[in-house]
């Protein structure tokens with residue numbers, strides 16, 4: 001089958017197989033433009049000319065992490081000289097800042113601190129709701145849920161219910177990385193296995209707690225591993241419909257153990273970032289939204305992903321220590337909506353502010 005036939009069939013409703021997706025990931029030369037055009041057509045069928053963003057703020061409570069993943073430059077051991085943990089006053093100050101900025105979503109993006117418990121997470125959410133009651137809390141990965149549930153000696157469904165009752169709005173789809181255990185052994189051996197991540201995502205969706213899905217690509221995985229990952233995510237979505245969007249996380253290699261130990265030479269190239277965006281858009285026919293991460297790609301490459309299948313610019317952020325600590329350059333702290341507006345209008349698209357669950361503020 002040729003690339004053109006495969007893309008034409010996909011535009012006519014053919015559901016890509018894993019092998020076909022692996023083939024698409026490998027496309028090079030000017031053929032990549034055919035791929036981008038097909039992905040852009042599907043994107044516009046679903047979203048028109050709209051590009052969305054959410055006014056959000058990250059709070060990095062701690063970089064102390066039990067997992068110390070090999071692809072991460074952010075997580076630190078408790079005894080590390082670079083380890084930090086914000087105190088109550090600093091966390092509350094950041095929540096007050098978020099309120100003053102008109103932020104509609106607060107994300108906790110932290111290490112999985114070995115001493116944190118379910119009660120710790122409830123405490124953080126209580127502070128948020130005391131200060132900014134209307135804000136949506138987007139927090140905690142399946143790995144974090146698994147960890148605090150095991151510490152509390154309760155099933156993960158019960159932990160999820162407790163977190164929901166304490167005000168959790170949506171679960172983070174992080175810790176998925178690539179849901180292939182052979183890859184996880186190299187890049188994140190201490191994290192939950194693929195089956196556990198999937199089970200917790202399904203449990204959350206079953207309880208009515210929606211989540212993002214993520215792919216962290218460009219480490220040691222093969223194109224077929226990436227396709228296996230996407231297939232797993234697509235199957236969950238077929239059954240639950242609980243994912244709000246697929247979030248693409250391009251590996252930033254500079255200050256990571258994988259790079260320092262010579263296990264990777266570099267992170268993904270610009271071709272790979274754009275092609276991966278397009279393949280995600282084409283493969284995930286049951287997703288409305290594909291989100292790109294401007295702190296990881298930079299503003300200029302991010303703009304090009306909006307012509308290759310992506311329709312969501314994520315958030316204003318205000319802080320992204322995870323990318324900064326891995327050596328990602330550029331403006332990883334804050335992206336003003338006026339700059340988002342500029343990169344959208346420059347390609348003939350319209351920027352629209354959304355809520356976490358994609359309600360629009362037109």
Ligand code: SF4
Nearest residue numbers: 065067068069072075
């Ligand atoms: S990716 Fe997350 S879990 Fe892994 S070391 Fe970094 S902060 Fe910890």
